Amino acid sequence: MSIDSEHDTGPDTDEVGTRDEHGLTDKGYVIIALLLGVMTAAEVALSYLELPGWFFMTALLSLMVIKFLTVVSFFMHLKFDNKLFSWLFYTGVSLAVFVYVVALFTFEFFDAG
Amino acid sequence: MADIATPASQPDTTASIALSDDPDIHGMVADHDDHGHGDHGHATSTGLSNNKLGMWMFLGSECLLFGGLISTYMLYRGRHEGSPTPNQLYNIPLTSISSFVLLMSSLTMVLAVSSAKREDHRNTNTWLTATALLGATFVGAQVFEFTEFYQEGLGFTTNLFGSSFYALTGFHGVHVSVGIIMLMAVVGMLTRSKVPGNKAEVVEMVGLYWHFVDIVWIIIFTLVYLIPA
Numbered sequence: 001m002s003i004d005s006e007h008d009t010g011p012d013t014d015e016v017g018t019r020d021e022h023g024l025t026d027k028g029y030v031i032i033a034l035l036l037g038v039m040t041a042a043e044v045a046l047s048y049l050e051l052p053g054w055f056f057m058t059a060l061l062s063l064m065v066i067k068f069l070t071v072v073s074f075f076m077h078l079k080f081d082n083k084l085f086s087w088l089f090y091t092g093v094s095l096a097v098f099v100y101v102v103a104l105f106t107f108e109f110f111d112a113g
Numbered sequence: 114m115a116d117i118a119t120p121a122s123q124p125d126t127t128a129s130i131a132l133s134d135d136p137d138i139h140g141m142v143a144d145h146d147d148h149g150h151g152d153h154g155h156a157t158s159t160g161l162s163n164n165k166l167g168m169w170m171f172l173g174s175e176c177l178l179f180g181g182l183i184s185t186y187m188l189y190r191g192r193h194e195g196s197p198t199p200n201q202l203y204n205i206p207l208t209s210i211s212s213f214v215l216l217m218s219s220l221t222m223v224l225a226v227s228s229a230k231r232e233d234h235r236n237t238n239t240w241l242t243a244t245a246l247l248g249a250t251f252v253g254a255q256v257f258e259f260t261e262f263y264q265e266g267l268g269f270t271t272n273l274f275g276s277s278f279y280a281l282t283g284f285h286g287v288h289v290s291v292g293i294i295m296l297m298a299v300v301g302m303l304t305r306s307k308v309p310g311n312k313a314e315v316v317e318m319v320g321l322y323w324h325f326v327d328i329v330w331i332i333i334f335t336l337v338y339l340i341p342a
Contacts, residue, residue: 067331
């Protein structure tokens, strides 16, 4: 359904289905969803293991951030979309993280451990 | 921009075709492609879809709402006087399954958007309905969880932990429920061909909202359920 042929860079179909213009193929989305499922399973597994606190927190938070960025980049198409959308969204995310980390510091949340 | 070639079945792009010969207006006419350009052929000051721009601004502002709720929970999760502790209450296997269900609903949603862009309305409706069903399963699991917690002595006003927990997860549940209503509304409108303008963009807007609900749960699941209080 492309209207602007300038962006038509490849075939519209693959072995699984039609390519989502400027995004991934349906097969690509399924693979990403499976990876997200595996990462969720890894998170749950980590929570049942007796691991050093710093390793547990680092691994869990890293997996959380990777899952977040994967959904935003591929499922929400920010990786392929106009950069202005990325700016709008990540400005909101950054502002929220900054404001509430400062608030948590103010309430000595991190000191309490 | 290359010459615009549009199917005859898309009358909403005629304005774009008419304007595209004018070099002064050319740069302002929406491209109507999947990069967020396009506003049904109407010129916008940015060259981007205003609907999409508005949706991303809304989602950016929602980060602040959920940021406030999450940080409030983090502050008060230790204040559980008079009720079982979070670690005693949480049913990690159940929440893990419901988290997986919500993740898979993001897959069905993105497949619905992909189908809508191909103008495959039958598959679009199928994937949208599947997304709504998966979302309903998630909400059902949340209602079950809330009922269990209440029976074990954790009410909304029992203590600060209960208030902040129910406020955070309840707000998220309401967002999922609103998403389900939006999904079913779009399915109904697509079935009756009552969707105004660009159908694919309407599905994409609902999709952005749905994926946002998913990423918020990714954070809640880790910070609330998996990290011990």
